Amino acid sequence: MPCWIAWRTIIASTPQRIYSTGHSMGDRGAPYFAFRLPSRFAAVLSVSPISPITAWGRSLAQMPVWLFHGTADASAPIAETKELVQAIEAAGGHPRFNSLEGRGHFILDVYGQPDVYNWLLQQKRRGSITQKPTGI
Numbered sequence: 001m002p003c004w005i006a007w008r009t010i011i012a013s014t015p016q017r018i019y020s021t022g023h024s025m026g027d028r029g030a031p032y033f034a035f036r037l038p039s040r041f042a043a044v045l046s047v048s049p050i051s052p053i054t055a056w057g058r059s060l061a062q063m064p065v066w067l068f069h070g071t072a073d074a075s076a077p078i079a080e081t082k083e084l085v086q087a088i089e090a091a092g093g094h095p096r097f098n099s100l101e102g103r104g105h106f107i108l109d110v111y112g113q114p115d116v117y118n119w120l121l122q123q124k125r126r127g128s129i130t131q132k133p134t135g136i
Contacts, residue, residue, distance in 0.1 A: 016125045021045035023108060024076065028052065031084070035059040043123035047110050049084070050076040057087025064123045065095040068110045070103030 020041045022030035027049040034044045035056035043064040046052070065088060069081040078099065088095045096119075100107055110116060 017042050017121070017123070018125065019043050019045060019120055019123070021047070022049075023047040024105065025050050031056055031060060031065070034063060034065075038062055039125070042125040043120060045116065045120065046081075048073060048076055048105050048107055049081055052080055052084040054083050054087035057084065057089075057093070058091040060084075060095070061088045061091035061093025063093075064119075065093065066098075066116070066119060067095060068098045068100060068107060070100045070105060070107050072102050073105045075105040 018041050020030040020034045021027070021044065024047075027046050028051060031044055031046055031049065031052055034041045035053075036059075038059045041063060043066070044060065046065065046067040048069055049067070067081055067085060069076070069078045071078055081097070085095050085097045098110075
C-alpha cells in the first residue's frame with residue numbers, strides 16, 4: 001500500500017486537521033508539501049529545517065506556520081529559517097518563530113511541549129481539498 005494511501009486512511013476521521021511537520025531534512029519536506037498542496041493542510045510545524053526555500057513564502061502565508069530553530073545549529077543555519085519567515089511575512093503571512101538561544105540542531109524536545117499541541121489543535125483547514133497529489 002503506498003504511503004499516501006496509508007496516511008490518508010489514518011487521518012480520514014479528522015480531514016480538517018492534517019498538519020505537516022518534520023525535523024531537519026524531514027522538515028525540508030514539511031513546508032514543501034504545504035507549499036505544493038496548501039489546501040490539504042491545516043498548519044505547518046517546522047523544527048530545524050535544512051535549506052528552506054523562500055519562494056515557498058507566498059503559499060505558506062496562507063496557513064498557520066510555527067518554526068523553531070536553535071541559534072547554535074551547525075547543521076542548518078538559522079539565517080535560512082529567518083529568511084523563510086521574512087518571505088512569509090512579505091507575502092502577508094504571520095508565522096510564529098521561536099529562536100532557541102544556545103540550542104543546536106537536535107531540538108526534538110519541541111515535540112514534547114504541550115503548547116505546541118494546543119496550538120496545532122487550534123488550527124483547522126479552511127475549505128475543501130482542491131489539489132490532487134501528483135508527482136510528489
